[in-house]
Amino acid sequence: MKVYVPRDAAARALGADAVVAAILREAAARGIAVELVRNGSRGMVWLEPLVEVQTAAGRTGFGPMTVADVAGLFGDIATHPKALGLVAELPWMKRQTRLTFARVGVTDPLSLAEYEAQGGLAGLRRALGMTGAQIVAEVTESGLRGRGGAGFPTGVKWATVLGAQAAQKYIVCNADEGDSGTFADRMLMEGDPICLIEGMVIAGLAVGATRGYVYLRSEYPDAIATLTEAVRIARAAGVLGAQVLGHGPAFDIEIRVGAGAYVCGEETSLLNSLEGKRGVVRAKPPLPALEGFMGKPTVVNNVISLATVPVILARGAAFYRDFGLGRSRGTIPLQIAGNVQFGGLFEAAFGLSLGEIVNDIAGGTATGRPVKAVQVGGPLGAYFVPAQFDTPFGYEEFDGAGGLIGHAGIVVFDDSTDMLGMARFAMEFCAVESCGKCTPCRIGAVRGVETIDRIRAGEAGAIALLTDLCETMRDGSLCALGGFTPYPVMSALTHFPEEFGTRQEAAE
Amino acid sequence: MSQTAVETTVSGICAALDGGEGPLLPILQAVQAEFGHIPQQALPVIAAALNLSRAEVQGVVSFYHDFREVPAGRHVVRICRAEACQAMGATATAAAAQARLDVDWHGTSANGAVTLEPVYCLGLCACAPAVMVDGRAIARVDAERMTHILTECGA
Ligand SMILES: Cc1cc2nc3c(=O)[nH]c(=O)nc-3n(C[C@H](O)[C@H](O)[C@H](O)COP(=O)(O)O)c2cc1C
Ligand code: SF4
Ligand code: FES
Numbered sequence: 001m002k003v004y005v006p007r008d009a010a011a012r013a014l015g016a017d018a019v020v021a022a023i024l025r026e027a028a029a030r031g032i033a034v035e036l037v038r039n040g041s042r043g044m045v046w047l048e049p050l051v052e053v054q055t056a057a058g059r060t061g062f063g064p065m066t067v068a069d070v071a072g073l074f075g076d077i078a079t080h081p082k083a084l085g086l087v088a089e090l091p092w093m094k095r096q097t098r099l100t101f102a103r104v105g106v107t108d109p110l111s112l113a114e115y116e117a118q119g120g121l122a123g124l125r126r127a128l129g130m131t132g133a134q135i136v137a138e139v140t141e142s143g144l145r146g147r148g149g150a151g152f153p154t155g156v157k158w159a160t161v162l163g164a165q166a167a168q169k170y171i172v173c174n175a176d177e178g179d180s181g182t183f184a185d186r187m188l189m190e191g192d193p194i195c196l197i198e199g200m201v202i203a204g205l206a207v208g209a210t211r212g213y214v215y216l217r218s219e220y221p222d223a224i225a226t227l228t229e230a231v232r233i234a235r236a237a238g239v240l241g242a243q244v245l246g247h248g249p250a251f252d253i254e255i256r257v258g259a260g261a262y263v264c265g266e267e268t269s270l271l272n273s274l275e276g277k278r279g280v281v282r283a284k285p286p287l288p289a290l291e292g293f294m295g296k297p298t299v300v301n302n303v304i305s306l307a308t309v310p311v312i313l314a315r316g317a318a319f320y321r322d323f324g325l326g327r328s329r330g331t332i333p334l335q336i337a338g339n340v341q342f343g344g345l346f347e348a349a350f351g352l353s354l355g356e357i358v359n360d361i362a363g364g365t366a367t368g369r370p371v372k373a374v375q376v377g378g379p380l381g382a383y384f385v386p387a388q389f390d391t392p393f394g395y396e397e398f399d400g401a402g403g404l405i406g407h408a409g410i411v412v413f414d415d416s417t418d419m420l421g422m423a424r425f426a427m428e429f430c431a432v433e434s435c436g437k438c439t440p441c442r443i444g445a446v447r448g449v450e451t452i453d454r455i456r457a458g459e460a461g462a463i464a465l466l467t468d469l470c471e472t473m474r475d476g477s478l479c480a481l482g483g484f485t486p487y488p489v490m491s492a493l494t495h496f497p498e499e500f501g502t503r504q505e506a507a508e
Numbered sequence: 509m510s511q512t513a514v515e516t517t518v519s520g521i522c523a524a525l526d527g528g529e530g531p532l533l534p535i536l537q538a539v540q541a542e543f544g545h546i547p548q549q550a551l552p553v554i555a556a557a558l559n560l561s562r563a564e565v566q567g568v569v570s571f572y573h574d575f576r577e578v579p580a581g582r583h584v585v586r587i588c589r590a591e592a593c594q595a596m597g598a599t600a601t602a603a604a605a606q607a608r609l610d611v612d613w614h615g616t617s618a619n620g621a622v623t624l625e626p627v628y629c630l631g632l633c634a635c636a637p638a639v640m641v642d643g644r645a646i647a648r649v650d651a652e653r654m655t656h657i658l659t660e661c662g663a
Contacts, residue, residue, distance in 0.1 A: 010632050013647035045634035180590030183631035218574055219630050221643055259533060259572035262628060276532030276558075278571040294529060336634065338595035343634030366596070375591055379628075411592045411633065425594070429628065 008041035040191015042105035043345030104191035123313030143329025148302030179378025181409030193230035199306035325351035355389025377406025441482025592633035604651035
């Protein structure tokens with residue numbers, strides 16, 4: 001009997017390990033041999049722990065599983081109360097275009113043989129026969145843009161590093177994933193870590209870098225463990241090492257763990273942190289592409305950007321570019337979170353409307369109450385309201401609607417939400433996480449909290465102050481932490497003025 | 509542990525990790541893993557090993573939320589305060605924990621059982637509210653479950 005139980009941190013936080021123990025206990029008691037695979041998560045978090053049993057027809061799912069449901073797996077599984085049918089046929093799975101996440105939840109994340117059998121290393125093999133310039137051209141033509149938030153064309157960044165002359169260049173993977181409401185990097189590293197490794201090796205071949213670092217946040221112990229093991233396996237198999245796959249140039253990867261600072265997701269702060277310094281943001285120029293880690297030319301890319309490179313190389317730039325909308329090419333792993341009926345990871349071509357995502361895919365709120373607001377793009381992203389639900393998911397489209405897509409986290413709130421409180425939280429978060437380099441951010445965020453408290457106390461005149469403060473932060477901050485905190489604050493104020501202004505009248 | 513014992517241990521950690529590029533964070537992480545915090549006596553040892561000033565090392569320690577300068581309680585409970593968890597009631601979860609422990613954020617209960625820390629996202633935003641107890645993540649923790657977890661921690 002072959003059984004899959006995810007090792008994904010969300011599945012484990014929902015009890016997957018206890019389910020595994022029960023399966024092994026039950027099998028031993030019945031004298032049945034079980035082949036247990038700890039796969040990644042399929043991304044249907046509301047069904048976790050999602051157990052899959054291999055049958056003649058395919059992989060049948062059961063979820064959300066509890067220990068009490070385990071014995072039933074050894075009986076007539078067709079009538080099991082948690083039976084879901086074939087996992088691949090579930091609407092959530094069928095509606096997706098899984099390119100970056102093709103193997104996540106499907107394979108054993110630590111089996112290089114399965115990785116290859118499911119299309120892995122094809123991109124790297126092709127890249128080994130190309131010049132750096134050809135690889136860069138392929139990535140540029142694919143239209144891939146950075147998935148870490150800023151949406152900068154990946155190929156253009158690589159071309160700068162390729163063109164730089166230096167004795168040593170670096171590939172740095174940004175796995176800091178600090179944005180609330182996001183977990184795509186985590187799921188990829190826990191569910192298909194070799195894909196990230198392959199992407200980093202290809203990046204190294206493209207620009208002439210031989211060393212890679214992954215800066216991985218300390219809040220992700222499972223991802224740290226799985227990726228560390230994957231690097232060891234890749235090294236043992238010669239995917240990493242003195243000669244990539246036996247005949248390429250050298251490339252190796254070291255994993256560095258973060259230390260709990262949100263701002264260290266910003267690339268220059270990250271580089272300072274990697275160098276062992278305070279994670280203070282650096283002024284640009286110089287670009288990290290020219291003077292990055294240890295002052296050397298450095299590619300800094302998000303996990304998803306890098307993990308998307310193998311499929312682009314394997315299937316060609318045109319294949320990837322043909323998905324998407326406008327200047328947002330390819331697919332985006334949407335992370336649907338907060339107060340939703342169906343939360344999790346859904347990879348789709350750019351272009352779905354926000355309403356389709358929230359009402360249709362996520363099934364509306366978990367509480368069953370009306371949706372009040374949706375924050376897109378992490379703690380620095382704007383709040384959207386149902387009236388804006390026709391906005392298509394794309395970089396320019398969200399920008400045009402006064403927001404940003406960031407790392408594609410979508411957090412849904414129901415009508416009981418205190419939007420003034422959410423605006424206050426945005427300022428508080430900025431104050432806690434500010435690197436301290438510029439005054440509008442360091443002092444402004446503290447003033448922002450105080451000002452919102454005054455508004456809460458009924459001082460309607462403080463609203464003008466808050467608006468001014470947001471303008472100062474937006475115009476006078478060096479990075480997006482101070483510069484974009486006004487997005488959630490001002491969008492809350494714009495869409496819900498009554499929560500900021502009418503308290504005084506109500507109190508009188 | 510005596511001062512010399514701390515210094516010997518920290519020297520050993522520095523010697524083992526000093527080879528890499530930018531080794532200060534890995535060294536501090538190893539020191540904290542060993543002692544549960546960064547002891548003051550460790551700073552001059554690290555500074556000497558990396559050819560930095562003690563103030564520079566102190567500056568790095570104080571910058572990062574993960575490093576503690578004093579020991580924590582027997583258990584560290586981290587509650588996610590970020591938006592997706594708030595959308596599912598994390599504020600009530602946190603309030604229950606603070607009331608049960610009679611502490612504010614970063615505080616340790618009077619009996620030394622639990623230190624309470626805020627965390628801004630654990631990547632468990634689709635099964636919120638999320639908490640982490642001594643490095644083990646737990647999902648969908650409402651106020652009642654939080655209180656139960658704290659009781660199990662001996663608070
Ligand atoms: C405050 C702040 C936090 C950031 N956090 C992250 C992060 O956690 N992960 C990430 O990939 N990019 C983050 N970024 C964006 C990075 O600065 C950078 O644009 C990105 O790593 C580049 O990779 P990409 O082009 O592949 O997206 C952050 C930016 C800012 C201003
Ligand atoms: S905006 Fe804030 S976080 Fe960004 S550089 Fe300035 S002080 Fe640092
Ligand atoms: S917002 Fe709480 S786990 Fe992500």
